[in-house]
């Protein structure tokens with residue numbers, strides 16, 4: 001496993017990481033979570049991603065039970081604050097929710113600090129100054145080592161940097177955007193000035209577009225798949241996307257790898273990606289996805305061009 005710096009920060013993340021959205025506490029119970037996290041760790045994964053909103057906090061609680069079995073220094077743990085519950089102060093990025101939400105997450109994770117804390121979405125109802133000051137407080141008081149954003153626009157991130165500079169606060173370190181063969185603009189266009197100017201790191205999500213890029217939807221929606229269970233995730237252009245994946249699968253065959261491995265290796269090729277967060281419901285998936293590392297070198301400029309052509 002290779003370890004990337006998180007942008008210009010000193011902390012190092014495994015280039016493939018493991019997240020818990022939809023899976024932990026919904027599809028996977030304690031024993032499976034434990035097995036999966038140990039298998040990932042055995043393969044060199046040091047970064048595990050979570051959020052206060054995943055399975056209403058149960059995802060953090062499950063992960064927390066397993067984290068105790070590892071050496072804390074060997075782990076990079078993240079959580080995200082925004083959707084903490086139904087009360088008027090349980091959501092958003094106010095000073096109150098950031099402080100209370102983070103403390104509650106730490107309790108569930110059974111940790112004294114998280115390495116990375118993300119503002120899970122922008123909060124248009126809270127002044128950015130309040131959010132930046134609250135994040136500065138959380139870092140300076142040891143609850144969090146690095147803070148960042150998730151799915152913020154380039155302008156919103158730029159503003160956070162400017163406000164942090166003006167208020168002499170700790171600046172954001174990373175953004176967590178969606179990035180896969182179908183969803184590229186944030187990373188490949190919008191954020192480019194931020195990478196240059198601030199050395200922003202990224203931990204990217206949904207490398208398989210919720211599984212569509214695994215090739216498993218070539219002949220319809222299998223019963224046990226994510227899209228069968230979470231129909232709201234089926235995109236309007238689903239059929240069109242599947243036709244493109246069929247072409248990607250042909251390229252994978254020529255490279256002697258699987259379609260998910262090619263899709264994940266493709267994300268790893270982007271130099272602005274610090275870590276690709278994967279998800280899995282089966283041990284075979286997890287191990288297959290980790291194998292993406294071994295085929296990264298096969299993605300030559302010609303192969304990358306062929307992929308672009310297939311995606312057109």
Ligand code: NDP
Pocket residue numbers: 018019020021022023049050120150151176177204205206207208209210211212214216224225226227260277278279280281282284285286288289
């Ligand atoms: P993917 O796009 O990789 O989708 C993962 C799902 O695809 C699995 O749960 C599984 O679902 C299926 N799958 C995975 N590997 C394979 C395989 N080899 N063959 C066939 N099917 C496979 O990633 P996620 O959408 O799960 O995102 C990854 C992580 O990113 C999340 O866990 C979370 O930590 C983070 N995230 C962050 C967000 C944010 O807003 N910041 C939003 C979403 C995710 P199944 O078997 O059920 O079909």
